Amino acid sequence: MSAIAMRNQEAAPADIKMRAAGVDVSYGDKQALFAVNVAIETNTVTALIGPSGCGKSTFLRCLNRMNDVIEGCRVSGQITLDGVDVHDRAIDVVELRARVGMVFQKPNPFPKSVYENVAYGPRIHGLANSRAELDDIVHSSLRRAGLIDEVRDRLDEPGTGLSGGQQQRLCIARAIAVEPEVILMDEPCSALDPIATAKVEELIDDLRERYTIVIVTHSMQQAARVSQRTAFFHLGEVVEQGETGQIFTKPVDERTQAYITGRIG
Amino acid sequence: MTEIATDQAAPSARRQSKDRLRRRHAAERRFRLYGMIAVAVALLFLAGLFAAIFSIAYTALGQTEIALEIHFDGALIDPDGTRNGDVLARADYGALVKDGLGTLFPEVKGRRDRRALRKLLSVGATFELRDMLLADQSLIGGRRTLWLPASDDVDMYAKGLVAGGADNGGRINAKQAVWLDLLRSQGQLEQRFNWRFFLSGDSREPELAGILGAAVGSLLTLAICLALAFPLGVMTAVYLQEFAPRNRWTDLIEVNINNLAAVPSIVFGLLGLAVLLGFAGMPRSAPLVGGIVLALMTLPTVIIAGRAALQAVPPSIRDAAFGIGASPMQVVAHHVLPLAMPGVLTGTIIGMARALGETAPLLMIGMVAFIVDVPLGPTDPATVLPVQVYLWADAPERAFAERTAAAIVVLLAFLVVMNFAAVLLRRRFEQRW
Numbered sequence: 001m002s003a004i005a006m007r008n009q010e011a012a013p014a015d016i017k018m019r020a021a022g023v024d025v026s027y028g029d030k031q032a033l034f035a036v037n038v039a040i041e042t043n044t045v046t047a048l049i050g051p052s053g054c055g056k057s058t059f060l061r062c063l064n065r066m067n068d069v070i071e072g073c074r075v076s077g078q079i080t081l082d083g084v085d086v087h088d089r090a091i092d093v094v095e096l097r098a099r100v101g102m103v104f105q106k107p108n109p110f111p112k113s114v115y116e117n118v119a120y121g122p123r124i125h126g127l128a129n130s131r132a133e134l135d136d137i138v139h140s141s142l143r144r145a146g147l148i149d150e151v152r153d154r155l156d157e158p159g160t161g162l163s164g165g166q167q168q169r170l171c172i173a174r175a176i177a178v179e180p181e182v183i184l185m186d187e188p189c190s191a192l193d194p195i196a197t198a199k200v201e202e203l204i205d206d207l208r209e210r211y212t213i214v215i216v217t218h219s220m221q222q223a224a225r226v227s228q229r230t231a232f233f234h235l236g237e238v239v240e241q242g243e244t245g246q247i248f249t250k251p252v253d254e255r256t257q258a259y260i261t262g263r264i265g
Numbered sequence: 266m267t268e269i270a271t272d273q274a275a276p277s278a279r280r281q282s283k284d285r286l287r288r289r290h291a292a293e294r295r296f297r298l299y300g301m302i303a304v305a306v307a308l309l310f311l312a313g314l315f316a317a318i319f320s321i322a323y324t325a326l327g328q329t330e331i332a333l334e335i336h337f338d339g340a341l342i343d344p345d346g347t348r349n350g351d352v353l354a355r356a357d358y359g360a361l362v363k364d365g366l367g368t369l370f371p372e373v374k375g376r377r378d379r380r381a382l383r384k385l386l387s388v389g390a391t392f393e394l395r396d397m398l399l400a401d402q403s404l405i406g407g408r409r410t411l412w413l414p415a416s417d418d419v420d421m422y423a424k425g426l427v428a429g430g431a432d433n434g435g436r437i438n439a440k441q442a443v444w445l446d447l448l449r450s451q452g453q454l455e456q457r458f459n460w461r462f463f464l465s466g467d468s469r470e471p472e473l474a475g476i477l478g479a480a481v482g483s484l485l486t487l488a489i490c491l492a493l494a495f496p497l498g499v500m501t502a503v504y505l506q507e508f509a510p511r512n513r514w515t516d517l518i519e520v521n522i523n524n525l526a527a528v529p530s531i532v533f534g535l536l537g538l539a540v541l542l543g544f545a546g547m548p549r550s551a552p553l554v555g556g557i558v559l560a561l562m563t564l565p566t567v568i569i570a571g572r573a574a575l576q577a578v579p580p581s582i583r584d585a586a587f588g589i590g591a592s593p594m595q596v597v598a599h600h601v602l603p604l605a606m607p608g609v610l611t612g613t614i615i616g617m618a619r620a621l622g623e624t625a626p627l628l629m630i631g632m633v634a635f636i637v638d639v640p641l642g643p644t645d646p647a648t649v650l651p652v653q654v655y656l657w658a659d660a661p662e663r664a665f666a667e668r669t670a671a672a673i674v675v676l677l678a679f680l681v682v683m684n685f686a687a688v689l690l691r692r693r694f695e696q697r698w
Contacts, residue, residue, distance in 0.1 A: 069587060071511060098590035108581035110600060120599070121589040171585070178589055 017042040017182060017212040018063060018100075023077035025058050025067065032058045034236045035077070040182070040229075045204060045213045047223035047244065050233030051259065056216045057105075059233070060184050063214065064100035065093050081182070098125055101180035105187040107167035109159035109174070114151050117159040117170055118142060121178035137177055145173035146203050165196025172203065176211070183207065185215040189222065201226050220260055224248050232256045318677075322670035327456035328472060329415040329423040331386060331448060333365040335394065337404045353399055358391040362413070369453075370444060381441055387414040389461075389473040412457060417471040417664035419445060423454065427663055436663075462671065466637045467653065471664035474657070476675050478639045482552055482632070482647030483621060483679065489556025489643055490563055490620050495613055497560075498567025499602075502609070505568070506575040507597050526565035533562045534626030542630060549631035550646035558626045563616035570612020574605035606694040614687035618680055624651045650676040 018040040025033040033055045040046050040063075048056040058067070065086060067073045079086045086096055098121075109117050118138045121127075128134035138155075142148040147169045151162070159170050168188055175183055185204070189197040204213060204226045217223050223230055224244060231241035232253075240247060240256045251257045339346070341364075342356040366382050367373075373382050390413035397411075398404050415423065418436040422429040423445065429437030437445070448454040466478030501522075509515045537558035541547045547554050578601050586596040602609075627633065632648050633656070640647035648656070650672060657669040 064588070066584070066587060069583070069593075094590050094592050096590075097588060101590075102584075102588035104581065104584055104588065106581060108579075108585040110582065110585060111604065120586075120591075124589075124591055124595055124599075174585075174589060 015041045019080050021078045023062060023079060025062060025075050028072045032236055036238050038231050038238055038241060040212060040214055042212050043208055044229055045208050045215060045227040047227035047230045048216045048233060049220060049223050049230060054233040055236045056233045057186050060186055060214060060216050063184055064097045064102055068093060098178050099180055100182040100184060101175035101178060103171050103175050103183065103185045103188050106191050107164055107171050109167050109170050111158060111160050113156045114159045114170060115155040118173050118177045121174060125178055141173040141177040144176055145169045146199060147173055165192050165199060168192060168200060182212045187216050187218060190218065318670050318673050321667055322674045324424050325462060325667040325671035326459055328459035328461065329420040330412040330455055330457045331415050332410055332412050332453040334408055334410045335361050335365045336408050337398060337406060339406045342405060348402060358394040361394055362386060362390050378440060381438060384416055385419050385441060387416045387470060387472045389414050389470060414472050417662055420472055421663050466639045467635060468637060471662045471668055474668060476672050478636060479648050479650045479653035480675060481639050483649040485552035485640060485643050486555040486559060486649055487617060487621060489553060490559040491617060493560035494563040494567050494616060498564050499571055499609055502568045502571030502575060503597055506572045522565050522568050526569060530562050530623055531625040533558050534629030537626060538629045548644050550634045551644045552640060552647050553643040554630050555627050555632050558630060559620040559623060562626060563620050566616035567613050571609045574608025575601060577608060578604045603694065607691045610687055610690050614683060617683060621679060622651050624655055627652055
């Protein structure tokens with residue numbers, strides 16, 4: 001076992017929520033990911049960092065098979081959720097996405113009311129048996145997303161009428177309304193101003209208690225602030241992963257060092 | 266040196282940039298002007314078209330009628346007093362009209378003059394008397410002053426659209442002109458609202474010809490066309506755009522759909538003739554067949570517009586729905602299709618408007634026939650509005666000119682109503698982002 005592999009510390013198997021082993025992804029002829037191994041711990045925020053086009057988002061989209069809908073995208077290797085391969089016949093992709101929710105780079109609420117945005121997931125998954133239960137889910141999701149005070153009187157107004165930061169928190173509320181186990185966030189703050197960003201980061205920290213979170217970010221400060229574990233991607237490979245503090249203070253690989261000090265990126 | 270050089274260069278550079286800015290503004294103004302001229306010319310053409318049509322059509326709203334006292338003589342209608350419907354239907358109502366005219370103009374003698382007198386009234390007058398009597402038998406034996414339709418020649422003369430009154434071979438001779446002037450002075454000749462035009466089918470006699478048959482034919486044909494083209498077109502668009510894999514087969518289908526949109530419409534008519542009439546043995550001149558043929562013609566338009574509308578739905582909406590575990594069908598049915606609906610409807614309405622105005626394919630399947638009865642169902646023989654316009658435009662009688670224009674107005678009214686419905690539907694489906 002090489003020194004680097006040893007330093008790619010992974011947590012004990014019991015705490016692993018999702019694990020990617022030898023994942024290759026290619027779009028047509030172009031290979032985007034090369035033999036990626038990443039372990040995602042339960043109730044932990046894992047940050048994926050790296051320069052643009054390094055495959056962070058591609059990897060994130062593999063975790064709930066969002067790449068299925070992209071034409072010409074092929075994924076090989078093993079990705080497990082609680083030890084079960086997500087490509088297994090036993091796992092239905094619809095069910096997988098209910099267990100592994102997603103928040104996108106640009107806030108993308110449905111052009112419906114705030115209420116309908118949050119209620120849509122529970123409704124299609126049959127999580128509520130009555131209107132009152134649905135109301136409960138919507139309210140508690142909005143509360144956990146820290147949005148309830150701002151939208152309490154505006155539940156019937158279109159979700160697209162909210163500000164950018166509120167829209168992103170609405171999307172988070174929509175994601176947690178279906179009670180996922182893992183939430184994937186693809187640069188959730190890149191379209192937001194610093195104040196809205198701070199609110200979302202605070203929210204991510206709160207959500208960690210109930211959910212496992214994987215966040216792709218361009219901002220190393222953000223990664224340092226919100227995550228406990230970090231994986232550094234470079235040119236489609238995972239160069240280094242481990243405790244966030246260790247990655248940022250004592251990186252082992254030269255490329256990690258170069259990136260976090262701003263020499264590549 | 267350098268400082269002096271820049272000092273000299275600066276004002277000229279500023280002047281140059283000022284010039285450039287002025288030219289850019291001038292170009293902008295010119296561009297706007299061209300746009301306004303284009304719009305103005307288009308509006309002018311439209312206004313000219315409408316003015317031309319309406320100025321001819323408005324006279325068709327009125328129909329010259331002559332008031333005549335009719336004696337429903339029991340001895341003439343039903344000599345045996347049977348009061349049997351068949352007997353009443355076969356009675357000689359022309360004689361009643363002749364008698365009525367005879368009492369009005371007792372001085373007119375001689376076969377030729379009496380015939381000229383008789384020709385003032387439309388042959389439709391006798392049918393109207395018959396229908397009236399069949400509806401109400403108590404009229405028998407009584408006298409009634411009735412407004413009866415004048416013949417088309419009288420109508421044209423009374424409206425001042427043709428000259429008459431001279432024995433130079435005109436449609437109204439000198440004697441007829443004198444009688445008509447007399448009738449007019451006695452208040453027995455009037456322009457009255459032309460309800461026959463809106464409530465009856467086609468006729469060889471312009472004064473009896475109506476648009477209802479063609480309008481109902483168009484309505485039935487379009488209903489069938491919509492019922493076929495809309496669901497088939499939308500389902501095809503959704504499947505090709507959202508579900509179908511990209512491969513050689515779907516490419517082939519796509520190319521063929523695009524080609525079909527450009528096929529001349531008469532080819533679809535030939536297809537209908539060969540397959541629907543010749544092979545499947547469907548009835549001739551039927552709105553059912555017309556609707557199927559027009560649906561074939563409209564399908565490519567609906568599919569292409571539908572696919573464009575689906576493509577215009579931002580991918581982020583699909584991501585959002587997939588991301589919380591919606592199945593592909595739920596993504597399409599709950600999010601993508603509702604957002605694409607305004608565009609789909611626009612495409613459908615464009616296709617339907619084209620189908621409404623289509624004549625050529627319908628000629629092939631016999632919808633050009635002369636049909637008097639108003640169709641009651643999709644398999645009854647019928648014609649459609651544009652074909653009716655074509656038929657009347659071809660007719661030699663002068664009175665058909667104004668009716669042709671009026672039929673065009675009805676066709677335009679159909680279009681306006683359809684577009685208005687489309688706008689309402691679009692507004693209903695439109696959602697803000």
